[in-house]
Amino acid sequence: MSSMTGKNIKISVFGQSHSAAIGVVIDGLPAGYIVDFERVNAFMARRAPGQNVLSTPRKEADLPKVLSGIAGGATCGAPLCAVIRNGNTRSGDYSNIKDCPRPSHADYAAFVKYNGANDVAGGGHFSGRLTAPLCFAGAVCMQLLEKKGIFVKSHIYSIADEKDTPFDLVNITEEDISSKDFPVIDGEAGKRMAAKILEARSHADSVGGIIECAVTGVPAGVGDPMFDGIENIIAKNIFAIPAVKGIEFGNGFDCTRLRGSENNDPYYIDGNKIATKTNNAGGITGGITTGMPIVFRAAFKPTSSIGREQDSVSLSKMENQKLIVKGRHDPCIVQRAVPVVEAVTAFTILDVLSD
């Protein structure tokens, strides 16, 4: 594994779905900064399972316990470590998966990489549960960003073929998406999305979707091309989130169908600063911020764990075998992944701003 990332704000994630605990170390935080852990917990509650009919009924307390890094109520310069106990684990559910890999899960690839010693229980280190420590780290970093006037916002851009109103790339005005149970801009679209999820669940199936994320308040001139530009480092870290299969910045793949004259973002004087009339670049040119909102979209595949019979193989017998994955699973993880995308974005941006 290589579950550490970052240059100045370094993140080290550990734990498996069914190990004693999961957690994260955040190294490099500035000292003397008071973390509001109630807000951190509230942020983490957004990704917690079992909140409504759209997600897995597995209950998790998910309350992180801070082991280090705080003194006198504030960060003290030492690495901040938080752990979350794993309570509700039923390892017995996963016995057959060791030999019969679940299609499109990491089971088979990990079996080969780790010579069969990988922890399959609950998905091990590949479990979506490992996004909880990512959320913790992001929630802490987000509070630091806010002090700089930087905000990270995201919403469900689409579920299956149902689309939310997209962000206005030039002007991200939405105030309260994050506090919503189902984070969409257009509530009606949200209802149609929920219906899609429930329909998939009724067929023991799953659906995917797209999350759109914006960062406002980042000044122009941030990012280190060629290899540590903003797009490089956001992409590198966003692909750490399970199920992400694509990322695009600004108008993304759509730009490939435009003429340069349509896609270029013209500059103009906006009061006493320089802005662009459009923001097809998603706030980044040459890997460096322009001062416009950073906007990207991440594609999430439909949950691999489904209740239907699937074709697989027996690794020990080297023969084809049918597989039925037991247990109950999220028919869609997109809505729960919204805070995860925000969190990963937050620690990535804080990292590059800490240069």
Next chain:
Amino acid sequence: MSSMTGKNIKISVFGQSHSAAIGVVIDGLPAGYIVDFERVNAFMARRAPGQNVLSTPRKEADLPKVLSGIAGGATCGAPLCAVIRNGNTRSGDYSNIKDCPRPSHADYAAFVKYNGANDVAGGGHFSGRLTAPLCFAGAVCMQLLEKKGIFVKSHIYSIADEKDTPFDLVNITEEDISSKDFPVIDGEAGKRMAAKILEARSHADSVGGIIECAVTGVPAGVGDPMFDGIENIIAKNIFAIPAVKGIEFGNGFDCTRLRGSENNDPYYIDGNKIATKTNNAGGITGGITTGMPIVFRAAFKPTSSIGREQDSVSLSKMENQKLIVKGRHDPCIVQRAVPVVEAVTAFTILDVLSD
């Protein structure tokens, strides 16, 4: 800047469009390996400008000169450095850009980051010309990959709204795309693409497109999740290529519209090995290779440099100003970017295989 990347195979890129030379250091290559530099030169010729009516008429010799890293005709363990002289430079062409940034170029962002000291001539370090050293590094690494039975192939997936036949994700059989002048699978689609480019050029405009890239022969079990999985590191490096605004693996953003039962790739026994019937995952689950072809697509925006008048600002006067970019530019860089995508992919894959 942060123009170094890699863990085992480390790449350091240097140079500006109009500096004395550009080049690259490749550190970590295994020793005792004979590089066929004629093939390297042939590979680099694929991205060279001025080959046909579709690209800029600027002529470049682009012949790399190896300064170090070779002894007795083979790699010797020491860093391999190659430089390419910059001959045909006309810095005078770019004088007005210093004050009036070209829309969607790095000019403005770099001006802020580098306090106005950035080299604007020819785009400086942001120039597409810097993809030549990337190609050199990739061409060297590709020869090493081939000895392991690993091949990198790519084609133009689309230009504007004209699409090539996509790769069969399960079975990449195309043999000779790379040797084509205009690397497409479907020659008729290629003609339509070329027409789009010429049409844009006739309007002093530009078009974008998508490149699809596949890597065959990588065994299962390669990649280091969470943060150094295959998707993470390919994405991180591909975004170093100018004009890339998105990347997707396997069926990418399309997977968000599928059900899990449609998107999951069922395993089966294929002779004496394990394969998947489909390859929507693009050869990667959990950040680790499955043994199926690695496939991704990168979105290239239309060339920012266009001949039409555009809105911009005077940085010194802080007032709106019209801009006409002089000089002749590529109406489309997608066809020239094909070997660049292959090259970046090659050194990235060799890096992760060198663990």
Next chain:
Amino acid sequence: MSSMTGKNIKISVFGQSHSAAIGVVIDGLPAGYIVDFERVNAFMARRAPGQNVLSTPRKEADLPKVLSGIAGGATCGAPLCAVIRNGNTRSGDYSNIKDCPRPSHADYAAFVKYNGANDVAGGGHFSGRLTAPLCFAGAVCMQLLEKKGIFVKSHIYSIADEKDTPFDLVNITEEDISSKDFPVIDGEAGKRMAAKILEARSHADSVGGIIECAVTGVPAGVGDPMFDGIENIIAKNIFAIPAVKGIEFGNGFDCTRLRGSENNDPYYIDGNKIATKTNNAGGITGGITTGMPIVFRAAFKPTSSIGREQDSVSLSKMENQKLIVKGRHDPCIVQRAVPVVEAVTAFTILDVLSD
């Protein structure tokens, strides 16, 4: 802070002397390897305080609890995290130090770096207690090294001006130094060293010393010069141990007084392998192992915490102030640092061998 190190075997250390817990994440361990945690605990007991009259009477259970990284009794490829609860903490003892920095401690430098928010209780993240997680990590890695026939051994080379018999650089034969209470080769020298420590203690003072460490069994050809050669990476990591002020390899500083003809290590055929008759190089030439034992010495300053009145300043009043450090402290930390040196060496060597 930057309490992470390593390329393939990555270590992340967290905790303060008086935080809820201290611990370590080890990322990159090979999977399928059974760790004997009883041996790990036994190793850690070697650095535990309160064992005899020579060290601080503070009692610590120091039993690490493994939170992750193990499945079915073996490493599973996921990061291995272990935590050690902090029990016997008395933060009240340290209230005056916040304003009046202890000479030669990190107090003042950390005060400046962390804007006064650093955790001074018990030394915070700078405490010798943080060597416990280093020992855990090293003990785990040592077991892996042993499977490769690689052993790390060390002894107290000197305390004050009392010297142990040095290692025979060519032939490290000592079998049982590690199991000794007071790890020296020459028991009589050990008694003299102990007397020096007790004498210093009787004066509320402290003494320093030198630890000599050898690694046997590392094959020739390991190490990555110029900047990641064996000396570079051992030095980088050994200086993470509090109180280390110098490191030397082979005959070290003594080589500066020799002629080349005396210092050079002549090669000869030793059975079916190549060896050197002397090993002044300490097993390393050009940053790469020669196959001879790797040997180095680390200088430990006398414990900064002493019971005598010292000159210091009041940071708030910016005036000179006398300081008496309360509490009981190790009159010498060298004997307890022996396993720490071994541990850091072990994870460093395993890291470079994991390339």
Next chain:
Amino acid sequence: MSSMTGKNIKISVFGQSHSAAIGVVIDGLPAGYIVDFERVNAFMARRAPGQNVLSTPRKEADLPKVLSGIAGGATCGAPLCAVIRNGNTRSGDYSNIKDCPRPSHADYAAFVKYNGANDVAGGGHFSGRLTAPLCFAGAVCMQLLEKKGIFVKSHIYSIADEKDTPFDLVNITEEDISSKDFPVIDGEAGKRMAAKILEARSHADSVGGIIECAVTGVPAGVGDPMFDGIENIIAKNIFAIPAVKGIEFGNGFDCTRLRGSENNDPYYIDGNKIATKTNNAGGITGGITTGMPIVFRAAFKPTSSIGREQDSVSLSKMENQKLIVKGRHDPCIVQRAVPVVEAVTAFTILDVLSD
């Protein structure tokens, strides 16, 4: 190889003694800074060979040519690459070394690591000649440090058993050591050192020595413990210099013979700032600067290349063999290594200050 180092100021060194050229890439320099290349050349001249009877008569032009990174006379944010042509190469001199490794050179270790493909001519990438690009990088960084009021000074502390007057650790006042032909504080000691070198040369032998280096003007609070503290990173980089076998900070190994009460550096109010009465810590506690001068010493072994017959082996025949190294060599490299130590220190300090 791993000839790249640094976090913010990244250095990439390339070249072999007899390759077409050697050079260095410096990535991360701030933009807009005018480099005085005449001063860079003057600095580099200090390590150039052939200046007097004490060093090898090999003549080198050693004039670096800047290929990139400068625009309009100033740094432009792009990586700065400089190359130095290799002119006076006589590869024929080294033919027998391929099979018969020179004692205490990297020949044998490199032979094993690089499977016999390493470049032995002139020492390849291990040659002292590769310190020329290190000097270039350091000379550039030193100019930047000077603008911050930071100066790097060093002198020959000893040759064989002849010692210079050591630095006053608290107060580095020497103004003009660097400009001296033979950089010592005490000219009489310098004469005795020179005599030692000449005497060794007359016996076709060599001598070693110690270089003492100080950095003044670094403010308190700089350094990132545990693993990127000042001692860690200086040590890591100094060991990149060929022939270095030890490093010590402050009073170094001598501190092991002192009591804590003697070794601790008492604080006092010095005007309006905090200082220490002694500086046994060498300006560093807990890995972080105290504001006092950073002082360290590096041990250089006697040159491995000597003219006397030595015992070695034939790698192809696996039998003992006598070796006489032809050509003329430095009887002592210490005096030429003085600027190299300064240079490596300069880019290391600038790196940590660029956080």
